[in-house]
Amino acid sequence: MTVLFGCDVPETCHFDVERDVWVRFEGELAVLGMTDLAQTRGGKLVNITFKKPGKLIAQGKSAATIESAKWVGPFPLPFTAEIVETNTAGFTRDILVANKDPYGAGWLVKVRPVDLSAERGHLLTGAAAVAAYREKITALGVHCFRCVDNPQE
Amino acid sequence: MEPIRVLDIGLVPPVRSQAIYHGVAYALGPGTPDTVILVGPTDPYVCIGYHQELEKEVDVDYCRQAGLPIYRREVGGGAVYLDRGQVFTQWIFHRPALPAALEERFALYVQPLVETYQGLGIPANHRPVNDIHVQGKKIGGTGAAQIGEAEVVVGSLMFDFNFDLMARVLKVPSEKMRDKIFQSLNEYMTTMTRQLGHTPDYAAVKREYVRHVVQVLGRPAEYADPTPAELAATAEIEARLASDEWLYQKGGLRQTGAVKIHADVYLLEATYKSPGGLIRATARLRDGRIDDLSLSGDFTLLPAFAVGALEQALRGVALEGGAVRARVAEFYRSLPVQSPGVGVEDWVSAVMAIKGQMPVSS
Numbered sequence: 302m303t304v305l306f307g308c309d310v311p312e313t314c315h316f317d318v319e320r321d322v323w324v325r326f327e328g329e330l331a332v333l334g335m336t337d338l339a340q341t342r343g344g345k346l347v348n349i350t351f352k353k354p355g356k357l358i359a360q361g362k363s364a365a366t367i368e369s370a371k372w373v374g375p376f377p378l379p380f381t382a383e384i385v386e387t388n389t390a391g392f393t394r395d396i397l398v399a400n401k402d403p404y405g406a407g408w409l410v411k412v413r414p415v416d417l418s419a420e421r422g423h424l425l426t427g428a429a430a431v432a433a434y435r436e437k438i439t440a441l442g443v444h445c446f447r448c449v450d451n452p453q454e
Numbered sequence: 455m456e457p458i459r460v461l462d463i464g465l466v467p468p469v470r471s472q473a474i475y476h477g478v479a480y481a482l483g484p485g486t487p488d489t490v491i492l493v494g495p496t497d498p499y500v501c502i503g504y505h506q507e508l509e510k511e512v513d514v515d516y517c518r519q520a521g522l523p524i525y526r527r528e529v530g531g532g533a534v535y536l537d538r539g540q541v542f543t544q545w546i547f548h549r550p551a552l553p554a555a556l557e558e559r560f561a562l563y564v565q566p567l568v569e570t571y572q573g574l575g576i577p578a579n580h581r582p583v584n585d586i587h588v589q590g591k592k593i594g595g596t597g598a599a600q601i602g603e604a605e606v607v608v609g610s611l612m613f614d615f616n617f618d619l620m621a622r623v624l625k626v627p628s629e630k631m632r633d634k635i636f637q638s639l640n641e642y643m644t645t646m647t648r649q650l651g652h653t654p655d656y657a658a659v660k661r662e663y664v665r666h667v668v669q670v671l672g673r674p675a676e677y678a679d680p681t682p683a684e685l686a687a688t689a690e691i692e693a694r695l696a697s698d699e700w701l702y703q704k705g706g707l708r709q710t711g712a713v714k715i716h717a718d719v720y721l722l723e724a725t726y727k728s729p730g731g732l733i734r735a736t737a738r739l740r741d742g743r744i745d746d747l748s749l750s751g752d753f754t755l756l757p758a759f760a761v762g763a764l765e766q767a768l769r770g771v772a773l774e775g776g777a778v779r780a781r782v783a784e785f786y787r788s789l790p791v792q793s794p795g796v797g798v799e800d801w802v803s804a805v806m807a808i809k810g811q812m813p814v815s816s
Binding site for chain 1: 669
C-alpha cells in the first residue's frame with residue numbers, strides 16, 4: 302500500500318482515477334468503492350441510496366447517490382455492468398463505514414461487467430495508479446484523513 | 455466533472471426570494487459553478503411574469519390593502535401568489551450545461567421535481583411543455599429565461615398553496631369570474647399536502663430533490679453560500695424589482711377592447727390562447743395598418759428582447775392574415791428565437807384577433 306499525502310492507494314486495486322473509483326476483480330464479478338481521496342473530499346457521509354441489484358448501469362452512470370452534509374454525488378461506474386449486490390447492510394450498520402475503511406468494509410457495489418475488455422482500458426493499477434494519484438492529489442492540494450471510532454462515544 | 459453548487463438559502467424576505475436568482479445570474483462569470491438555489495419567502499407576495507401588464511393581471515388595490523408586495527420577475531409565465539408553501543428551485547447555469555432546445559431543457563429541469571414527488575408516492579409526471587401534473591392536476595409550472603450570461607430555469611416544490619388568495623389577487627372582471635377561478639384552481643391544481651394528507655418535512659424533501667438533481671445531471675452537488683459579489687448584485691436587483699417603473703412597464707397601451715381615436719385610428723386589444731400560453735395583443739391601427747403593437751401574456755419567448763423585436767417587426771404591416779404571417783415567419787427565420795408552444799400561426803391568430811374587435815361600422 303502506497304500512502305500519498307495521507308491517501309492510501311492500494312497497488313492491488315484497479316483505479317478509475319478520473320471518477321475516483323476503485324475496482325477489485327473477483328472472477329467474473331468486480332467489487333467497487335470510493336477511493337480514500339473520494340471519501341476525504343466528500344466528507345462524513347450522512348446518506349447513501351443504491352440502485353437496485355439486477356439493474357444494468359451504463360459506463361459513467363451512477364450506481365448510488367452518496368451524500369455528506371455539504372456534498373451529494375453520484376457513484377459512477379467505470380464500465381457498463383449489472384449490479385449484483387449492494388453494501389446496504391454495511392452502510393445501515395455504520396453510515397461512516399466508507400469514511401473509516403474505504404477499501405474494505407466500506408465497499409459499495411458488487412457488479413457483473415458486460416464488456417470489460419472494451420471498457421477497461423482507462424483503469425490503472427500498481428505503479429501507474431500511484432503515479433496518476435500523486436499527480437491528482439498534488440494538483441488538488443488534498444491531505445486524506447479517515448474517521449475513526451471514538452471509544453468514548 | 456464540475457460539481458453543481460447548491461445554495462440552500464432557507465427563508466428570506468419576499469423580494470430576495472426573486473432577486474437572489476437574478477443576482478446570481480448577473481454575477482455569473484467563467485469561474486462560477488452551475489448553481490441550484492433552494493429558497494422560500496418569509497411572507498406572502500405576488501409575482502408577475504416578465505411580459506405581463508401589472509394592472510391587467512393583478513388587483514393592485516387589493517394587494518396594497520392586504521399588504522402584499524408585488525414584484526415583476528425577468529422570467530415569463532403568469533401572475534402568481536406565493537408564500538411559505540412553496541420552495542423555489544432555481545437553476546442558474548452556464549449556457550453549454552443545459553440543452554439548447556427549450557423543450558428539452560424543461561424536460562431535464564422537471565425530471566428531478568417529478569422524481570421527488572414520485573418518491574413521496576405522488577404519481578407526478580411531466581406535462582410538456584413545462585408543467586408538472588398529478589392525474590390531470592397541475593402541481594406547479596416552470597419558467598425559463600436568459601439573465602445576463604446565465605441560463606435560468608425556475609419552478610418550485612409545491613408543499614402547499616393558498617388557492618383562495620391566488621384567486622383573490624388576480625384582476626378579474628367580476629366576482630362571479632373570481633369564484634370560477636377559485637373553483638378551477640381547486641379542481642385543476644394540487645399540492646403535496648393535498649396529495650399526502652399532510653405536509654412533508656421541508657428539509658427531507660429538499661435533500662431528496664438534490665439527490666435527484668445529482669442523479670439526473672450525473673454530476674456531484676456541493677452545498678455552499680452565495681459569494682459577496684452575488685449578494686451585492688442581488689441587493690441591486692432588489693431595488694429594481696420593487697420600482698414602479700419596472701412594475702408598470704408594458705403599461706403604455708392600457709385600453710381594453712376598441713377605442714376610436716379618430717376616423718382612421720383605433721386602439722384595439724384582443725387575447726388569444728395558444729398552447730404555450732395566453733397572448734394579449736394591443737395595437738394602434740391606422741388606415742388598416744399596425745401603427746403600434748404591444749404583445750404581453752404568460753407565454754415564453756426567448757431571448758428576452760425578442761418580444762420587442764417582434765412588436766417592431768409588425769409595425770407598418772397591413773392587418774391581413776397573409777401579410778402578418780409573412781412578417782412573423784420572416785422574424786422566426788431571421789432570429790434564433792424559442793417560444794415553446796407558440797408558433798408562427800399562434801402569433802398570426804393573436805394579432806388577427808384584433809380585427810374582431812373593430813367596430814362593425816368600420
